[in-house]
Amino acid sequence: MRFLGVLTATGGRQYQRGASVIARTDRGLEIGEVLCQSDDDVLQWMKDPTEGQILREMTEEDARDLERIEARTPEELDTCQRCVENLKLSMQLVDIEHIFGGERIVIYYLAESRVDFRELVRTLASEFQTRVEMRQIGVRDEAKLLADYGDCGCAVCCNSHLGQMPPVSMRMAKLQKATLDPTKISGRCGRLKCCLRYEFDTYEKMQKELPSIGTSVITEEGPAKVIGHEILTGQLSVMTEDRRRLLVDVAE
Structure with missing residues (x-):
């Protein structure tokens, strides 16, 4: 799971954008990527950002350690699945995340109701010899963890730049x-695409500048009633008194 954070560099060091670094956060020792210099303008868009310190740039040895961790993840996921089945727990395992420093393993899962996983945690902690943290997620979080590209050809928004995922409605x-x-309007998670929110406020503002549906207007063809909007072009779909449908500019 990717988290946005505001981290300070030890020793006043400077890091280039895109640099892979080793940082200490409240979760432990983690690998991160430098996005940009932080200032007040950046902070106002972040809700409860992760805090911590950047210790150093990632080394070749760190990269090899990361490869070893990733190589054993599938086997560990199989172990978790076997334990879940043995305990007959109603949950679907999604992914395992290793905190780079070895402080803990985070297991992400889906479940329709509350799950008593205390026995599972004890079993896995003994198996992996580290702290085990269970984290229940929703289907949109699952896409954030596992999805790569959307049908637009770009990286999925939830896994590239969205820190929060506010609800998206069919009205949008x-x-x-x-x-x-x-x-066509559902994302990798099976829910409505997050990008439907991006221009919604603009559409809503532009719509308010148009006569409401049902309003009587005067056109070059005579009196008519508004039956629809073409928001981007600033046009109205109207019906005249003789039941003709017309598309007229608002300026008319």
Whole structure:
């Protein structure tokens, strides 16, 4: 799981954007990527950012350690799955995250209801000889963990730049006149695409500048009633008194 954080560099060192670094956070020793210099403008967009210290740049030895950790993850996931089945727990394992310093293993899972995983944690802690943390996630978080690219060809938003994932409604798709085909407006998580939110506020603001649906207007063809909006082009779909449908500019 990716977390945005505001970390200070020890010794006043400077790090270039994109540099892989070793940092100490409240979770332990972690590997991170430098995004940018932080200032007040950046902080106002971040809610409860992770805090900590950047200790140094990642070395070749660190990279080899990371490869070893990643190589044994599938086997550890199989071990977790076997324990879940033995304990007959109603949960779906999604992923395992190793804190680089070995302080803990975080296990992400899906479940429809509360799960008593105390016995599972004891078993796994004994098996892996480290602290085990269970974290229940939703389907959108699952995509954030595992998905790579969306059907737009770009990296999925939740795994590239979104720190938070506010809800997306069908109204947002309808207002932007997006297709309502679920297969085309759903993301990798199976829920409505996060990008439907990006321009929604602009569409909503522009719509407020147009006459409401049902409003009577005067056009070059005579009196008519507004039956729809073409928000981006600033046009109205109207019906005249003789039941003709017209598309007219708001300026008219």
